[in-house]
Amino acid sequence: MPLSKEVRRLERSWQNETAWPKRLDWVEIENIRGWNGQRIRFPFPIVAIAGENGSGKSTIIQACAAAYQKQQSKGSVKQKGTKYASDFFPNTFWDQITDASVRFGYTEGKVSKEGSIRKHTERWKGNVERPIRPVQFLDLSRIVPIGGRVGYAKIAKSAHIEASAQMFDESRLGRLSNILGHRYDQAKMALADTDPDRPIPVLRRASAGYSGYHQGQGETTIAELIQTDLPKYSLVLIDEIESSLHPRAQRRLIRDLATVCRERELQIILTTHSPYILEELPKEARLQIFEQDGTRQAMIGVSPEFALSRMDDVQHPECELYVEDEAAKTLVTEMLSQRDPDLSARVTVIPYGAASVGYQLGQMVAKKRFPRPVGVFLDGDCAVGEGCCVLPGDDAPERVIFEDLARIGWGDLWIRLIRDTSVVSDACNASLPLSDHHDWIPEAAKRLMIGGNILWHAMCAEWVKRCLKKDDYQRIKGYVDDRLSDYA
Structure with missing residues (x-):
């Protein structure tokens, strides 16, 4: 399917050589959860990583999160708001992480650089030398219902009132309504007087207000995402972005993120199992992870159909x-x-x-x-x-078939299409001068007032019968x- 206007605008902005002065170009993960130094590239501002459960998708975005620090470190004291490799890859009774590393290539301005964090024995080294960049990491904890999150049940069970609230401005409210397909009159993140540290989304729709305790999980997830502060040039990492969202909402979310990504020059890396997410992105933004003979491979440019075929059980x-x-x-x-x-x-x-x-x-x-x-x-x-x-043929299928059929006067294509022979001939001949052969089928189909897939199937059938x-x-x-x- 064609790309949305939001993603097409993002593509055009990406071509500007001065845009996106901060970006993560690639990561290599060594000796962590089955990764053995394979390089994973990120050639577009939004990259979707697909793959089966356990293929290593979450490990990739965790490694990306650990590649940056929020501000310059001072010694070994951990910074609030900065992610560390030890947060994601801890030693446990069952897991011993040794001789491990995350190497990464990144761009700052016009300069390409490389860095790494490494753990040979007990401690991760290289944290202090990491580049500085805002990182937002949205893992699967975001889809836990409000009532099931730590500390939130206590708020609901206690006597409480609203102490303060941060209202959604018109822009955020419009984004919420557009993504979920409902008109919301008001939205806010509220704090109860009994707990100043746990915000609760409160929405008003059709004159009825309700909190996160009574919302659908998709509503809560999108409300919290939209309210998240995303500074310019941030790296945004989202695990299983489609969770709790119906297909239309998934598509609208990608289009919304494409707009925000373009306006703030964000870099967004996400994981997904959804063909709807993949369909919204260009080829270079789709990455498939799969394992063969115990070796993981990262493949850029896959189609949604291919990705789905590698993940289903049909x-x-x-x-x-x-x-x-x-x-x-x-x-x-x-x-x-x-x-x-x-x-x-x-x-x-x-x-x-x-x-x-x-x-x-x-x-x-x-x-x-x-x-x-x-x-x-x-x-x-x-x-x-x-x-x-x-x-x-020695050319693209469209060129081979159009040109071969043109040489035989289009054969019986007119019979297959139930159109007058001169109408079919004129429509197909009119397409040939177009420089891009991908435009030939849509142009001829438009002139014949039929679907492009109908025309192409008829042309293939006639070509196989007469020219193959x-x-x-x-x-x-x-x-x-x-x-x-x-x-x-």
Whole structure:
């Protein structure tokens, strides 16, 4: 799906070389919870990390939180408001953290620097030398209901009155209403006279007021997030951002954060299991963590479909075939469906996103690191990659199919689309001069007054019937057969 205007504006701002003078570029985690020095990069102001439970997502954002200090340390005294590696990675009876380190690369102004915190035996070293930056770490404790939090039940059970309150201004109130999809008349963070240290969200909606003790957890979570102070250039870390939120609220939250991120030049790193969160972000902002043969890997540029396929427990066909995008998915599906329906029934086709992801997956295919048959297809304009199969033609699928069909006068495409032959020909020919081939399908579909997916499926079907060479199909079929036989 297309990116929202908020995320597109963030993309444009990110291109400004003077923007985001403080940013964390990468971290390497050594000998902590299964991480062995793999480098995790953060190439966009908002990065979403996906992966199964236990894959190491939370460890990444904890390491990021420990990379900075709130202000310059004075000796070994811990600062209030600063996170330490020992907070996240303590020694216990069951866990002994030794020979561990967190290395990180960061940018200040136009200068790229590196730093580290390390623990060889008893103590973490390097805390005093950490760079200075505001950090907000929002872990899963935020989704604990108000009544279940330490000290809050006591407030409810005692005789109390409101001692003070911090009202939401119009901007924050509008953000709250927009994210949750309800009109709130008022919102505030209140303190009871019996406890000055535990704020309670109080909302008013449809002339009825109610506190965090009676709110849905999504309301409490968003109210507290919006009221959190996020100074300019802050690093914001959020664990399982989608928790307690329905899909529309998840999408609206990312769009809201994109606006705040752009205005304050924040860096936001979050973890998620949600495809709705991933769909709201560009390819370079999606990071997938998974484990193969005991080694964790971080893959940038995955599609939401690929991320979800690596996290679900649904029974799939015998073989998974990965392709770059939806256009390639339709093409591969149509080739197999027309030429070999039985083989088509044995596979599922999933978009993976960026071509770089395809090359990484291909290397894993070559080394047989998947537990089941997997194949990887690259678009025709990509170089051959280890373990991969390149689609027919020497160009992107859209260019190959449009140009081949144009040479045969568009064949029987008009019959498939139930349109006059001249109307189909004019619409498709009018798209060819556009410089970006990604615009060809939308432009022709608009002229034909049909959906782009309908047009593309019809074009793929006609191309497979009339233009696909026997040798090209045999090469593709042979590749899929080989993947199936790898695990026979």
